[in-house]
Amino acid sequence: MKAKIIITPKKAVLDPQGKTVQTALEHMGYLGVTGVHVGKYLEIDLAPGTDKGAAQKALDDAAHKFLSNPVIEDYRLEIVD
Amino acid sequence: MHFAVLQFPASNCDQDCVHAVRALGHTSDLVWHKNTSLGAADAVIIPGGFSYGDYLRCGAIARFSPVMQTVKQFADNGGLVLGICNGFQVLCEAHLLPGALIRNRDLQFHCEQVFLKTANFDTPFTSKTPRGKPLMIPIAHGEGCYFADAETLAKLQANRQILWQYCDAKGNLTESANPNGSVLNIAGIANERFNVAGLMPHPDRASEAILGSDDGKYIFESMVAALEQRRVGKAA
Numbered sequence: 001m002k003a004k005i006i007i008t009p010k011k012a013v014l015d016p017q018g019k020t021v022q023t024a025l026e027h028m029g030y031l032g033v034t035g036v037h038v039g040k041y042l043e044i045d046l047a048p049g050t051d052k053g054a055a056q057k058a059l060d061d062a063a064h065k066f067l068s069n070p071v072i073e074d075y076r077l078e079i080v081d
Numbered sequence: 082m083h084f085a086v087l088q089f090p091a092s093n094c095d096q097d098c099v100h101a102v103r104a105l106g107h108t109s110d111l112v113w114h115k116n117t118s119l120g121a122a123d124a125v126i127i128p129g130g131f132s133y134g135d136y137l138r139c140g141a142i143a144r145f146s147p148v149m150q151t152v153k154q155f156a157d158n159g160g161l162v163l164g165i166c167n168g169f170q171v172l173c174e175a176h177l178l179p180g181a182l183i184r185n186r187d188l189q190f191h192c193e194q195v196f197l198k199t200a201n202f203d204t205p206f207t208s209k210t211p212r213g214k215p216l217m218i219p220i221a222h223g224e225g226c227y228f229a230d231a232e233t234l235a236k237l238q239a240n241r242q243i244l245w246q247y248c249d250a251k252g253n254l255t256e257s258a259n260p261n262g263s264v265l266n267i268a269g270i271a272n273e274r275f276n277v278a279g280l281m282p283h284p285d286r287a288s289e290a291i292l293g294s295d296d297g298k299y300i301f302e303s304m305v306a307a308l309e310q311r312r313v314g315k316a317a
Contacts, residue, residue, distance in 0.1 A: 009183075013228055014262060016188050066145070069138055069174065071181040072228055 001046040003059050007068045007075045008039035042067060052079055082305050084109040085122035087152070087168075089143050094129035094165065094285055101288040102126070105301055114146040123308050124161040125152055127168030129221070129283060139182065139224050140170035149175055161205055161304055162277045166222055169269065169279030177277050178270060179237065180229030186262025190223040194294070195260055195282060197268050198248040201241040204271055205307030206278045209299050215252045216245075216296035218282040220260060225281040227263035227270075237270060245269035245280050 009015045015037055022036040046055055056079055068075040086098045088111045099109040112119055114132075119125060133142035143149060149171070156162050156177055164172040172178040185191060196215040199207050210216065229237065237243050246266040249258040259266045261281070269280025284297025 012230065013183060014186060014226065016184055016186055016262075020188060066141065067137070069141070069181055071173075071179075071230075072183055 089132035129166030
């Protein structure tokens with residue numbers, strides 16, 4: 001069992017990295033790119049037999065408190081078998 | 082006065098801070114991140130560096146270190162805490178200061194002299210600063226762009242919690258004087274109680290004339306003045 005967490009910068013926050021990647025894509029000729037947001041991806045291995053609901057709750061707490069910074073980032077959490 | 086300077090794995094301005102306060106005639110000790118006692122500290126300095134390798138986010142892991150739990154109590158009890166550079170990032174992550182510090186607008190690491198306008202002289206971190214004098218203090222950071230949402234910024238302004246702003250040599254807040262894209266040219270702020278402050282520039286690297294500027298000493302001297310005043314208050 002694994003938890004997958006995707007962390008992205010909030011829309012209102014300056015994302016110079018995303019902007020730079022977007023400009024590079026345009027220079028390379030990839031058309032129609034209207035935005036790039038560079039974030040983080042975390043994969044967390046969970047012990048076999050872990051209760052999915054409990055893991056969801058615990059990791060949601062960890063993502064809010066520690067893995068992401070809610071002032072500048074949003075996250076999506078998914079638990080997969 | 083006695084200053085506790087925190088030391089995390091990959092702190093690299095800890096010795097600079099110890100030296101700066103000793104050079105001003107005070108005492109200072111390093112406190113390892115696993116300690117839970119600050120000793121007989123009158124004030125705490127969280128120094129610059131790359132605590133825990135800046136992994137995850139700058140300051141994110143340091144925030145949960147044992148010593149930071151003690152620093153939080155110290156701050157809750159009104160103790161003076163100054164965070165410099167990475168120390169500022171740690172204080173924001175710990176929610177002892179509002180907002181966050183993100184990648185510099187131009188994605189570059191900036192290591193240069195900047196000028197700071199003191200925006201509020203009536204605080205324990207600024208009271209000894211000469212009026213109308215922009216402070217020349219160096220910065221050295223890649224993630225110093227201060228961000229806070231509109232509501233938080235409005236509160237910071239209303240409470241006069243913005244202490245230092247990037248300016249030109251004459252004290253004007255210009256876009257070109259802003260090295261990292263911080264909102265409102267913010268270089269440093271305080272909490273609502275004005276006992277916790279953080280700034281990205283390094284007063285520890287500008288407290289003796291031989292270093293090219295001793296403007297940073299005004300920040301430490303302001304802290305000392307505030308502590309002395311408290312002592313007098315207690316004795317009376």
